[in-house]
Amino acid sequence: MNGSSQEDTHRTVERVARESYGRLVAYLSSHTRDVASAQDALSNALVSALTTWPRDGVPQNPEAWLLTTARHSFVDLVRHQQVAEASEPTLMLLRRDSAEMNLSLEFPDERLKLLFVCAHPAIDPAMHTPLMLQTVLGLDAARIAHAFLVSPATMGQRLVRAKTKIRDGGIQFEVPEERELPQRLDAVLEAIYAAFGIAWDDLAGVDQRGRDLSEEAIWLGRVLKELMRGEAEVRGLLALMLHCEARRRARRAPDGRYIPLSEQDPQQWSRSLIEEAECHLAEASGRRPAGRFQLEAAIQSVHAERARSGRTEWAAIMVFYERLMHISPTLGTRTGYAAAVGEANGPEAGLAVLDGIDPNDVSGYQPYWAVRAHLLQQLRKTSEAADAFDRAIGLAEDPAVRQFLLQRRG
Amino acid sequence: MQFALLIYHRPEEFGMRKNDYNDPHLGAWRAYYKALVEAGVYVGANALEVPETATTVRLREAKRSVQDGPFAETKEQLGGFIILELPSVDAALEWAARCPGASIGAVEVRPLAPEAMRRGFTG
Numbered sequence: 452m453n454g455s456s457q458e459d460t461h462r463t464v465e466r467v468a469r470e471s472y473g474r475l476v477a478y479l480s481s482h483t484r485d486v487a488s489a490q491d492a493l494s495n496a497l498v499s500a501l502t503t504w505p506r507d508g509v510p511q512n513p514e515a516w517l518l519t520t521a522r523h524s525f526v527d528l529v530r531h532q533q534v535a536e537a538s539e540p541t542l543m544l545l546r547r548d549s550a551e552m553n554l555s556l557e558f559p560d561e562r563l564k565l566l567f568v569c570a571h572p573a574i575d576p577a578m579h580t581p582l583m584l585q586t587v588l589g590l591d592a593a594r595i596a597h598a599f600l601v602s603p604a605t606m607g608q609r610l611v612r613a614k615t616k617i618r619d620g621g622i623q624f625e626v627p628e629e630r631e632l633p634q635r636l637d638a639v640l641e642a643i644y645a646a647f648g649i650a651w652d653d654l655a656g657v658d659q660r661g662r663d664l665s666e667e668a669i670w671l672g673r674v675l676k677e678l679m680r681g682e683a684e685v686r687g688l689l690a691l692m693l694h695c696e697a698r699r700r701a702r703r704a705p706d707g708r709y710i711p712l713s714e715q716d717p718q719q720w721s722r723s724l725i726e727e728a729e730c731h732l733a734e735a736s737g738r739r740p741a742g743r744f745q746l747e748a749a750i751q752s753v754h755a756e757r758a759r760s761g762r763t764e765w766a767a768i769m770v771f772y773e774r775l776m777h778i779s780p781t782l783g784t785r786t787g788y789a790a791a792v793g794e795a796n797g798p799e800a801g802l803a804v805l806d807g808i809d810p811n812d813v814s815g816y817q818p819y820w821a822v823r824a825h826l827l828q829q830l831r832k833t834s835e836a837a838d839a840f841d842r843a844i845g846l847a848e849d850p851a852v853r854q855f856l857l858q859r860r861g
Numbered sequence: 862m863q864f865a866l867l868i869y870h871r872p873e874e875f876g877m878r879k880n881d882y883n884d885p886h887l888g889a890w891r892a893y894y895k896a897l898v899e900a901g902v903y904v905g906a907n908a909l910e911v912p913e914t915a916t917t918v919r920l921r922e923a924k925r926s927v928q929d930g931p932f933a934e935t936k937e938q939l940g941g942f943i944i945l946e947l948p949s950v951d952a953a954l955e956w957a958a959r960c961p962g963a964s965i966g967a968v969e970v971r972p973l974a975p976e977a978m979r980r981g982f983t984g
Binding site for chain 2: 600601602605814815840841842843844845846847848850853857860
């Protein structure tokens with residue numbers, strides 16, 4: 452086999468892995484709850500695809516091939532890992548699955564259950580997102596560790612611990628019942644949003660954490676939308692992420708300088724992503740009351756409107772923030788609300804909102820200080836503004852943002 | 862729990878260290894220091910002179926050896942350190958990422974040895 456078609460095969464394996472990873476892991480682990488072994492088995496199957504497919508050709512149904520191969524490997528893994536007696540129920544389940552499997556190449560999509568397992572209340576909330584990225588998308592622990600600013604060894608250990616808890620902690624692979632659903636779904640949405648990482652996209656404050664994972668987060672958002680087409684908040688989250696993503700390029704000048712939202716050139720925004728976001732928002736907006744993600748998406752939608760109208764309707768943004776304050780008065784919401792009030796009703800009004808926040812909550816929260824500095828500067832309170840700028844500069848992680856604030860501070 | 866942030870500079874960064882109070886480079890460090898103090902995590906810190914000023918001493922088989930320059934000839938050299946009181950290594954990594962030194966050189970995070978051991982050293 453020549454080099455280029457070997458490359459093609461390699462790419463096919465990569466594509467199938469990307470598209471099918473979560474489906475296969477979810478299906479393989481849905482009965483046994485043994486996510487770690489399912490992942491190991493799938494890794495073995497992918498390795499074997501890389502040697503077999505170039506030789507024998509890509510099978511007609513690559514996903515079914517991977518599933519069959521992974522299942523054989525899974526049985527071996529479980530047999531080796533556990534004391535024979537203890538693993539007997541698992542092996543029985545696997546054998547039963549195999550028997551069913553031979554009847555058809557189709558297998559159910561269990562990814563939704565897997566998403567709910569990853570964001571289960573019994574799992575440490577800090578691990579919800581890493582678990583999703585690893586089990587549904589197949590990202591390696593090192594890459595997740597970088598994005599979450601944790602050492603790769605620590606992230607690896609935490610993932611193993613979380614998966615052991617899934618296997619042994621009685622966590623069921625199921626879609627929660629209606630009564631539980633809103634809260635449980637919220638945890639799933641939060642975890643996806645955390646991967647996206649932009650908690651607040653305005654003025655001078657940009658939370659950079661996880662930005663490398665934005666594409667993966669949008670992918671997860673799309674998967675969830677396919678699996679739960681009727682849920683308005685799912686579309687709200689997807690719309691929010693797409694709106695922010697549409698502005699990614701506009702946030703940096705060609706020389707790498709940071710450009711705040713208010714100074715971005717709307718021509719640089721991606722029209723197709725904005726349109727897609729608007730579609731999801733429109734689809735969601737029929738349902739009342741609007742949830743947190745729909746409101747946040749609506750705020751971003753008002754910002755996007757500037758591409759058409761040339762101006763930002765701060766009063767509208769303020770109204771959305773007011774509704775958001777009722778359902779989700781987080782530090783990010785309150786800071787964003789203060790910024791919107793500052794623009795709509797003047798810097799003094801904005802400052803009054805900031806003064807209502809407990810100072811103990813903000814000692815490490817960069818956007819608060821960036822907004823505070825901005826409002827104080829507008830009021831020409833030079834030395835107070837300089838102090839707030841220093842706090843914002845000192846808490847900034849992105850050197851471009853730091854440089855921008857240093858220049859503003861003067 | 863106390864952590865040391867060991868700040869490694871590249872040669873050009875040592876070159877940027879001036880004593881001009883209005884130097885923007887210094888401004889970033891000053892702001893970072895302020896944020897540490899205001900967050901209540903600051904224990905102590907200091908900057909080191911440039912590596913060329915270092916002299917390294919060894920005693921081997923009762924023979925003295927004195928070498929010009931730092932212990933190891935690497936591109937990145939220790940430029941200073943900060944000691945922080947923090948609840949976890951996660952928090953220490955977060956502050957390390959915000960350190961102006963992280964975006965040019967590197968910041969190594971290490972827990973201080975347990976206090977009993979440190980007291981053994983210092984009496």
